[in-house]
Amino acid sequence: MPRGERPLGPEDTALLRFAGDLRRLRDQAGKPSYRELAVRANYSPTALSDAAGGRKLPSLALTLAFVRACDPAADTAPWTKRWRELAAEHTQQLLPNAPYPGAEPYTETGAKHFFGRERLVGQVLDSVRTRPLTVLLGASGSGRTSLLRAGLLPALDDAVLVTPGDTDPLADLAEALAGVFPGTTAASLAEELRADPDRLRLLVRRHRPGLVLLVDDAEKTLGADDFLAAVTRCPHVVLAVRADHRRRCLDRGLAGAEITVEPMTADQLRRAISEPAAKVGATVETAVITQLVADAANRHALALVQRTLLETWRRKRGMTLSLSGFEETGGIGQVAVHAAEAFYDGLGETARRSVRGVFLRLVSVRRNGTTQRRTRVLDTEPRLLEQLAKARLVTLTDDGAELVHDALLGWPRLAGWIDEERETLGTHQQLVTAMELWEASDRDPLALYRGARLRRARELGEFLTVQERQFVDLSTRRETRRFTAFVAAVAVLIALVPGTVVYALSNERKLTEAHGRELGGKALSESEELIEQRRPYADKYALVGYKVNPSPEAEKVLRLANAVTRGIPFTGTPKDDADVVVAPRGDVAAVTDADGTDRMWSLDEDSATSGARFADGHRVVKLAERRAITRDQTGREHLWAVNAANDVTRLAALPDRFRTLDLSADGSRVVGKVGDADGLGLPTPDETAHAELFDLTDPRSLRELPMPVRDPEAVALSQDGRELATAVWDAAAGATTVEFWSIGGTAEPAAPALRQPxxxxxxxxxxxxxxxxxxxxxxxxxxxxxxxxxxxxxxxxxxxxxxxxxxxxxxxxxxxxxxxxxxxxxxxxxxxxxxxxxxxxxxxxxxxxxxxxxxxxxxxxxxxxxxxxxELLPYDLDSGHIIKRMCEKDGARLTDSEWVKSFGEVERVEVC
Incomplete structure (x- = not known):
């Protein structure tokens, strides 16, 4: 007889109340045994019993599995929210050896944990040795401060870090240098420098000729003449300046060696994640690294990565930063949302309204209703932008301001604001597109706004930036002039020919429309003929037809003509009907040569460059980011590294009789079948056929992962390889079951299954x-x-x-x-x-x-x-984008002879 469940006792703590609610959920489900729940949840009875035991907080995955096992239709969002609040109370306190700084920059004492910027540090050191002034430019949140403190300061034999404030930078400089030179104090040095800024150069030359001054937040000093005069005359200076102040630097004559702090690449970010943990004897699970790299590589999101790692560290299992601990933090998305909400909660009502305006200006709504980040130069209160940048919610770059990460689009408060202002955002996006076309047409007055669009744009009011407001003002002035001239002309006509003016104007409009249809139809016919003959200029004629008589048919011809004109040929690949396998991002492709061997090609916007060949007879089966799987002439499959089109390396042979079914887009995991009789051409079916799943993180030592279904009919991996979909056919029932699995150390259900008849x-x-x-x-x-x-x-x-x-x-x-x-x-x-x-x-x-x-x-x-x-065709669905690109490249205008040949003496239509 099974032992009864241990009573919880008084639910006087949040953890006990949580456990009590789990037990009540089980009671409402008819109190199934834990053995029965285990079958539904795919967890052991002991784990489920412990989840409701009230002694420790269960993992989020276990909690949600418990809830779904009790009630498959339950809304798990409230349980997730409640679990996260409870987890925040029960996470470990930070230990002194935490290798990640979280929201703070690295310091000199944390230099042993500072990884990923080695090449940049070397670049700055080379500049310091050869140039007196080095200007280090980086967007807010790019890691400039960490680079100075943990990268450069320990690497230099003699250096001083100066962090000036907003009030008196010269006094801050004197404070940092107090005691560096014999007989100086902060007060006396400040007084000397105010009297003679050149005094610092003399002191350095006399006492510390190798001294390097590292100035952080140097943008705060661009208005302080005495500070800049004192510092820039020294022999070795590094000024770290936020990228949006680059123009001010040039205006001040700070034209030293300019080095930009770019976002970390995937490889650099992997080191920044894994190496600090390794220094203290900890490890980071591959799945955690893969997810963070996918979320943050090549983006200004280091602060979010460090915060997420710190929260994961607090939830580590022993000395392992596990995927479950990472998922408990909610990842970068939850960390970003939490930071935004905390910042917003600390503001007053007026500041909240201003923040709402800033966030809405940094998003755009596309025609299909999807929302995305956008970069804009804002004429907002600078202090507010500084606060948002310091909170790592907004990134300030040379191009303007942008939200720090796509994850912020999931902030419920921002999502609500977007829904409230969706119409305004749509109108604004149309205005932005119109401005781009206006600029592309050399500010042609005909491209300015008018009519209803102008009225709607004027209603945007304070939502407009300075440049957008100027565009609207110019449009308004032109509209006013046109209306005044029109009224004057009509008044004259009415006075001279009463009763005929309306007929004349109407007749002129009909003639104009008929002329446009005739000319447009002729231009489109010319374009279609050139498309069929694969001759040039099809897009130019299509653009004429679209401009004079816009219609869905004209837009269709324009798109197709543009695609055919920009077709990407593979020169030197004579094989007819060659296989073409394109990588998920469209930057490289594998194409079969005449001898049956595949070759890599690098793809540009509308051209291809030949690269390296695979081994003789190898044909590409799947192509992913930096990975390829080929099949040789015997049917054996092989894994290759594809670092670039001209850099391919064979890594390993896949298991014998393995046939790839899918390769995740990031190249981290592959799933396939072993012993598939049809694929191998065996005379009889092979009943031993089964599916296998491999982790390719260490490609020279493939790690097999648990495959939840033995022999599925179809499979698919998510982009990051963390989720697997399987389809199993039930011939007796005439139906297929599609199941979703979260893949890690175990395979667990990720979503309810689909039953397809x-x-x-x-x-x-x-x-x-x-x-x-x-x-x-x-x-x-x-x-x-x-x-x-x-x-x-x-x-x-x-x-x-x-x-x-x-x-x-x-x-x-x-x-x-x-x-x-x-x-x-x-x-x-x-x-x-x-x-x-x-x-x-x-x-x-x-x-x-x-x-x-x-x-x-x-x-x-x-x-x-x-x-x-x-040949590959680049098919662009955005006609506005097509026209802009054609006009920018001066590839839109027919020559005079081409125009006359096709359209005779008809007045030319200007398309740009």
Whole structure:
């Protein structure tokens, strides 16, 4: 007989109340045994019993598994929120040997934990040896202070760190140098320097000729002439200046060697995460490193990384920073949201209104309703921007201000503000686009605002920046002049020819419209003929047609003509119908040479450069970030490092008879089948066939991970490889079960399963994990599901096609899905509500069974051209972006002879 549950006693602590509520949830579920709950939750009965025992706080994953086991339909968000509040009370106090500084910069005593900036430190040291003045520029939060204190100060034989304030920088300089020179005090040195700034140079030359002055926050001294005169005359000086003050530095004549503190690369960030822990005998789980690198590499987010690491350190298991501890912190997203809320709570009502305005100005809403960060030069109170930068919520760069991380878009308060001002933000985004086109057209007055758009722009009021306000003012003045001239002309006409003016104006408008349709139709016909013949200038004619008679058809021709004109050929690859495999970011591709061996190519905006070949006979099966999997002529698969198109290295052979099914986009994990009879061409099915999953973090020593399903029909890995989707076919029931697994040391359910009354051929994750595409067979219907955190996926779209052919599916980063079926390429806009998707593109004759790849850096899709040619077409859906690029490159205007040849003596249409 099982032993009864230990009574909790009085629930006089938060932990006991939490345990008591878990027990009550179990009671409401009919009080199933812990053995029965264990089957539902995939945790042991002991773990579940301990979770409700009230002696220690269970992990977040265990808590949510307990809740879902008791009530599969339960809303886990309140439990998550409550768990995080309780976890904050029960985390370990910081120990003296914590290797991460959190919100504070590294100091000289923490230099042993300072990693990732070794190359930059060496660069600055070289500059100090050869140049008297080095200006170290970096965005707010880029780590300038840590670099000075923990990187340069320990590396220099003789250096002094000066941190001037806002009030009296010269006094701060004297304070830092007090006692450095014999017989000097802070007061006496300050007095001497005020009288003669050159006095410092003489003291250094006489007593400490090798002294290096490291000046932090040097932007605070740009208005202090005496400070700058004293410091810049010294033989070795490093001024650390925030990037948004670069212009002021140049205006002050501080033209020393300029070194920029760039965001950390992925490799640098890995060192900054793992090495400090190793110094104190701790380890960081690979999954934690992978997630942080994905969230912060090449971004100004070091402060968020350090805060997240510190919180993870407080939750470490022994001396391991585990994935569970990291997930308990909520990752960078939760840390950023917590920092924003804490900062906001400390403000007064007036300051809160100002902060709301700043945050709204730093986001934009696209036409499809998605929100993203944007960089703007704000004419806001400088002190407020300083506070936001100090709180590491806003990054100040040479280009302006921006939110420090995409995670802040998930701050509930900001999300509420965006919903309230969505119409205003949409109007503002249209204004920004109009300004860009105006600038691209050399400020053509015809590109200024007028009519209803101008009225809406004027209503934005204080939401506008100085430059935007100037654009609106210019538009207003031009509109006023046009209206005045129009009224005067009408008055004259009415006086001379009463009763005929309305007819004349109406007739002129009809003639103009007819002329536009005729000219536009001729231009589009010319463009389509050039597209078919693959001759140049198709985009120029399409632009004329679009400009004189804008229509959906004209926009369609413009997009296609632009894609064909910018086609990326693979020169020197004569093999017809060559395989083309493009990396997830669209920066490199593998293309088959004439002898059947694949070669890497580097892809630019609209060109390709030949790179290295793989081993003879090797064909690329999957291509990811810095990783490739090839199959040789015997069927054996191999793992390769692809550091660049011209730098490929074979790392290891994958297990015998292993057939890759999916490779995560970041190259960290691969899943495949071993012993697949069909794939290996065996005469009879192999009943020993099974799936295997490997961690590729250490590629020379593959680590097998638990595979939750033995023999799935289809699988897919999320971009970071941390989630696996599997599809298992039940022939008797005629249905497929799609399950989602969180992959780490164990495989645990990540979301409720999907039951599909069809055979599932393929599964595809979106890059951000918000969408999941499930392809049915044999009809090739694609269902698109919205992923809901810790909840069941929601069906948002069912995309059918007359062509029953396997679909190549990919997603953009703004809720668009691209599908290629044989030679049909289509793009649909998805919505997170009941609205049906909008078809944005449907092109026949392009695709050729190759998956389209979205290139965020260029804002277009790469799709295979029609026929057997391996050429790729960069397909841009934004006509405004196409026109801007054509005008910027001076590639939009037909020559006079081309115009006359096509359109005779018709007055030229200016397209830019």
């Amino acid at each position: 069809v055979y599932v051929r393929g599964i595809t994750y979106s890059g951000d994990g918000r969408w999941l595409a499930v392809e049915h067979s044999p009809e090739s219907v694609v269902e698109v599901w919205q992923r809901v955190p810790s909840g069941a996926p929601v069906l948002r779209a069912r995309l059918d096609s007359a062509l029953r052919y396997g679909a190549g599916i990919s997603f953009s980063d703004d809720d668009r899905i691209a599908i290629v079926r044989d030679n049909i390429f289509e793009v649909q806009q998805l919505y997170t509500n009941d609205r049906a998707p909008d078809r944005l593109v449907y092109v026949v004759g392009h695709g050729n069974s190759t998956r389209a790849i979205f290139r965020a850096q260029h804002g277009d899709f790469l799709v295979r051209s029609g026929g057997r040619n391996p």
